[in-house]
Amino acid sequence: MPVPAAVRVLVLGGTTEARRLAESLAGDRSVRVTTSLAGRVAAPRLPPGEVRVGGFGGPEGLAAWMREHDVDALIDATHPFAAAMSRNAAEAAALAHVPLLALRRPGWVAQDGDHWHSTGSLAEAAGLLPALGERVFLTTGRMGLAAFAGADLDALWFLVRSVDAPEPPCPARMEVLLDRGPFTLEGERELLRRHRIDVLVTKDSGGDATAPKLTAAREAGIPVVVVRRPPVPEGVPVAATPDEAVEWVRRF
Ligand code: NAP
Numbered sequence: 555m556p557v558p559a560a561v562r563v564l565v566l567g568g569t570t571e572a573r574r575l576a577e578s579l580a581g582d583r584s585v586r587v588t589t590s591l592a593g594r595v596a597a598p599r600l601p602p603g604e605v606r607v608g609g610f611g612g613p614e615g616l617a618a619w620m621r622e623h624d625v626d627a628l629i630d631a632t633h634p635f636a637a638a639m640s641r642n643a644a645e646a647a648a649l650a651h652v653p654l655l656a657l658r659r660p661g662w663v664a665q666d667g668d669h670w671h672s673t674g675s676l677a678e679a680a681g682l683l684p685a686l687g688e689r690v691f692l693t694t695g696r697m698g699l700a701a702f703a704g705a706d707l708d709a710l711w712f713l714v715r716s717v718d719a720p721e722p723p724c725p726a727r728m729e730v731l732l733d734r735g736p737f738t739l740e741g742e743r744e745l746l747r748r749h750r751i752d753v754l755v756t757k758d759s760g761g762d763a764t765a766p767k768l769t770a771a772r773e774a775g776i777p778v779v780v781v782r783r784p785p786v787p788e789g790v791p792v793a794a795t796p797d798e799a800v801e802w803v804r805r806f
């Protein structure tokens with residue numbers, strides 16, 4: 555009997571969930587998985603299986619790549635805030651007639667004792683800061699720092715935590731802390747204390763790895779500005795966990 559060809563899965567990665575998904579699929583000989591990384595992080599944690607790095611050149615480029623590599627299924631496991639890539643994935647999947655699943659970890663939910671301010675963008679988050687405090691812990695990543703670089707925020711001091719060093723434009727008064735999760739509750743408490751933080755800014759990234767900052771802020775009575783997620787493109791089915799995404803792949 556002929557051996558059935560492996561199902562070719564392309565995972566758009568750059569997240570812990572994408573890596574976990576690749577780990578689960580890598581052990582399955584009926585699946586051939588390739589993870590795609592944008593190439594933003596200098597030394598990324600690589601998943602098992604094949605890895606390719608760099609943009610595809612828009613939706614047409616991604617569609618062409620999938621045709622060329624006989625991709626049977628596409629999983630958009632990018633960060634919930636990588637909205638451009640998610641839009642491209644939806645468009646490319648339609649162009650190349652490849653089934654698409656979005657893997658999105660659930661967002662965080664406010665608990666008793668939280669003082670959250672929900673905003674629709676980094677710019678809106680920046681606008682709220684002068685009313686909330688002077689010493690800001692900014693955990694939104696190095697890419698959107700321009701939103702906090704305006705002269706109207708010059709009186710504020712920022713502790714900026716990111717994986718790689720940020721590039722200008724940056725806030726006028728800032729200290730950079732190069733680090734990547736997972737973070738511990740004890741570590742986050744100590745950071746808030748040591749830097750006398752008044753306000754925390756975060757994207758609603760969800761997940762456990764970076765959630766301890768929210769607990770530490772709650773304990774310290776510190777307000778948190780939470781930037782809401784962009785929506786998943788219309789019509790794209792969503793899995794909340796890597797296991798759910800594996801189940802989806804098994805249907806092929
Ligand atoms: P983005 O703004 O949505 O995407 C911009 C462009 O980067 C895309 O059009 C695409 O270029 C390329 N790209 C993005 N993700 C890619 C991937 N996995 N493989 C190949 N090309 C990719 O993305 P972003 O917000 O800059 O995020 C970039 C990467 O960092 C993503 O993989 C994401 O999962 C990860 N990440 C993002 C955040 C965040 O807060 N945004 C946080 C943690 C990790 P082409 O159009 O040329 O294909």
